[in-house]
Amino acid sequence: xxxxxxxxxxxxxxxxxxxxxxxxxxxxxxxxxxxxxxxxxxxxxxxxxxxxxxxxxxxxxxxxxxxxxxxxxxxxxxxxxxxxxxxxxxxxxxxxxxxxxxxxxxxxxxxxxxxxxxxxxxxxxxxxxxxxxxxxxxxxxxxxxxxxxxxxxxxxxxxxxxxxxxxxxxxxxxxxxxxxxxxxxxxxxxxxxxxxxxxxxxxxxxxxxxxxxxxxxxxxxxxxxxxxxxxxxxxxxxxxxxxxxxxxxxxxxxxxxxxxxxxxxxxxxxxxxxxxxxxxxxxxxxxxxxxxxxxxxxxxxxxxxxxxxxxxxxxxxxxxxxxxxxxxxxxxxxxxxxxxxxxxxxxxxxxxxxxxxxxxxxxxxxxxxxxxxxxxxxxxxxxxxxxxxxxxxxxxxxxx
Numbered sequence: 001x002x003x004x005x006x007x008x009x010x011x012x013x014x015x016x017x018x019x020x021x022x023x024x025x026x027x028x029x030x031x032x033x034x035x036x037x038x039x040x041x042x043x044x045x046x047x048x049x050x051x052x053x054x055x056x057x058x059x060x061x062x063x064x065x066x067x068x069x070x071x072x073x074x075x076x077x078x079x080x081x082x083x084x085x086x087x088x089x090x091x092x093x094x095x096x097x098x099x100x101x102x103x104x105x106x107x108x109x110x111x112x113x114x115x116x117x118x119x120x121x122x123x124x125x126x127x128x129x130x131x132x133x134x135x136x137x138x139x140x141x142x143x144x145x146x147x148x149x150x151x152x153x154x155x156x157x158x159x160x161x162x163x164x165x166x167x168x169x170x171x172x173x174x175x176x177x178x179x180x181x182x183x184x185x186x187x188x189x190x191x192x193x194x195x196x197x198x199x200x201x202x203x204x205x206x207x208x209x210x211x212x213x214x215x216x217x218x219x220x221x222x223x224x225x226x227x228x229x230x231x232x233x234x235x236x237x238x239x240x241x242x243x244x245x246x247x248x249x250x251x252x253x254x255x256x257x258x259x260x261x262x263x264x265x266x267x268x269x270x271x272x273x274x275x276x277x278x279x280x281x282x283x284x285x286x287x288x289x290x291x292x293x294x295x296x297x298x299x300x301x302x303x304x305x306x307x308x309x310x311x312x313x314x315x316x317x318x319x320x321x322x323x324x325x326x327x328x329x330x331x332x333x334x335x336x337x338x339x340x341x342x343x344x345x346x347x348x349x350x351x352x353x354x355x356x357x358x359x360x361x362x363x364x365x366x367x368x369x370x371x372x373x374x375x376x377x378x379x380x381x382x383x384x385x386x387x388x389x390x391x392x393x394x395x396x397x398x399x400x
Contacts, residue, residue: 216230
């Protein structure tokens with residue numbers, strides 16, 4: 001007898017889950033070995049007594065057509081019907097925890113641990129394939145996304161596919177002190193992007209530690225609920241940038257294609273790929289992909305001293321540098337901080353952390369930290385306040 005899950009239409013990822021598959025094969029073949037495998041896999045997830053809940057969680061994270069169309073608000077009657085059919089099959093499978101075939105029932109009677117049904121998930125109700133359940137699922141996917149995009153907002157690109165970044169920065173715009181005009185320019189462009197208005201690819205440049213990457217992370221955190229996602233590309237992946245854009249253009253989210261700490265040699269073949277992707281290739285600018293790069297330099301291409309040997313080559317080099325940087329429609333400079341700006345950031349961070357240091361003492365220690373660490377920047381300010389907070393929490397002297 002074939003497993004119940006063999007005729008699933010949309011929920012293939014759920015039906016091919018290792019524990020689900022093992023349980024289905026155990027029931028269809030009255031096979032204790034497959035049943036034991038299913039039990040072991042569920043036990044590892046602490047779900048051996050809650051198979052119905054385990055299935056429900058898998059369904060909610062299944063990147064299927066029903067979920068995608070629900071998110072897109074394009075759900076049709078045939079897709080709903082296919083989903084109802086699958087839900088009916090999977091609930092029938094879960095119900096088999098209560099009615100084992102003969103050999104499995106005998107093994108259970110002799111002491112083999114049993115997989116429990118548990119309780120129905122509140123969203124699914126008692127009848128998983130009901131119209132009410134379908135409506136609840138449609139609302140869930142519309143509000144939260146689907147598949148790997150459910151609960152994940154940042155991704156990397158590897159082997160032709162997106163991979164979720166599970167541990168992302170939680171930084172907010174409120175955590176980033178000063179640089180108000182810079183943040184405002186970036187945020188305005190992202191809002192235009194999210195609303196389907198004309199937008200620009202962005203280059204954020206300036207000294208290290210000034211908050212360029214953190215600003216991108218904070219924007220992602222703020223607007224993830226509005227469908228904003230980010231995919232980070234490494235410099236050595238730039239030759240694939242148009243392939244990635246094609247992949248993302250078919251998805252119903254808005255993506256920041258993020259390239260951090262970008263600098264390239266003039267003769268690097270990746271320069272051509274990046275320039276073509278920004279403007280000038282057969283690949284049209286995608287409505288749902290914005291290229292965002294950060295760099296410590298305004299002109300991304302590095303200039304060698306040999307480039308200055310003659311005025312003709314120097315002029316060509318400068319034009320090549322500008323032709324890449326200028327293809328970013330928006331460039332935002334995060335300039336280095338002077339003493340006053342640095343101490344202003346320290347004081348604001350210290351207030352957030354509720355440090356008990358007095359103003360003069362705080363300033364003196366922060367300035368000493370900057371001198372010892374080699375410069376003033378928002379990053380140095382954050383590092384100092386974090387260190388001071390840890391010392392305060394441990395009731396130890398701030399000594400470095």
